[in-house]
Amino acid sequence: MSARVWVAVAALVTGAMPVLAPSASTEGSPPSTYAVFAHPSASYVEVGDTFRVAGHVRPRAPGATVWLLQRLDGSRRWTRTDSDRLDRRGHFDLTDRPSVPGVRSYRVLMPPANGLRGHRSWSMKVAVLRWERLADQQPWASCGVTLGSTVQIGGVTYPASLVVTGFAGCMPSVTYDLGSRCQTVRATYGFVDGTVLPGAQGQVSLSAGSGTLESYPLAPGGRTFVDQAFEIPGVQRLTINLTTFNNDTTAPLSHVAAGTPEVLCLP
Structure with a gap:
């Protein structure tokens, strides 16, 4: 250990x-x-x-x-x-x-x-x-993220997901107050199937306080999704940041999601 x-x-x-x-x-x-x-x-x-x-x-x-x-x-x-x-x-x-x-x-x-x-x-x-779904919990703060959606990432269906579908007028993110009682967070992060366009770029990151814990860049032809479990011992508030943009400013934005994010916690 x-x-x-x-x-x-x-x-x-x-x-x-x-x-x-x-x-x-x-x-x-x-x-x-x-x-x-x-x-x-x-x-x-x-x-x-x-x-x-x-x-x-x-x-x-x-x-x-x-x-x-x-x-x-x-x-x-x-x-x-x-x-x-x-x-x-x-x-x-x-x-x-x-x-x-x-x-x-x-x-x-x-x-x-x-x-x-x-x-x-x-x-x-x-x-x-026990594992708890984040989308079933009341967020401490949220902006530009749709909570509880069902999405497909890499051909797999994920219920209770977090998704960004376009320009939100803010840095899309959702924060949960975990009360320092959780050990691990896991999810599948990536582009939603059928929304990936030429020039699309995406970024998913986990942060606590003012520090970034982990970051996952996304791009067509490269990594379009990633399954990841990450240890979050002692974290009071966890923020999931979901960013989508396109090099072609006239093109629609691809959808970026956290598929069924869960945390392993004491009740």
Whole structure:
């Protein structure tokens, strides 16, 4: 995971705890309590994706059952999500497939066995994110952009799109207030099929505040559309700029669109 993604997830999941549980034994003496060492496969997952917690128990207890416990943010109740039997090395591999977005905590329980007391790992916080269509949301600001259109780009139909069809008297753009809760934006940017004319030029860019995050130039005979996902950790307000112009000032303008733009966010 890149440093950039890690910083973003740390902002989404506040107060994440270490995932190693210390042994209760004194050095040199036989342990009286199991120690559970667990680590998550990710700090955030999409709704419906499989999330894994792997680790090991010491001392080893081959065949013993460990449990994955889960608690939704704001709840005090832990529920059992999955179980696994320890292999001969004391290792386990547990999974969950969250269906509801939000922040939740996981921990691994080793019950008492073989005369030793049971133990739990430290709590692990995970953000479960969902994809949201931008065109379904109320923009913070908009000028010269038609919201919610269905367009065709590269032979594919895209509902809930943003499109510029001509001269708008302003720099065509739409801004959404994301509240720093989103991780990624994705869309297909390009000329709308059937509107590309000789001399047409287009530009799509993403910006936050006064800075440009990414830019995609468009031109017939070159790149007429692009599928792109871009990380936007910590972005408060995201602006999508759609520009269309023609070298022949007497020619109609080609249509430029963001096909079904979506953001991956906490609710």
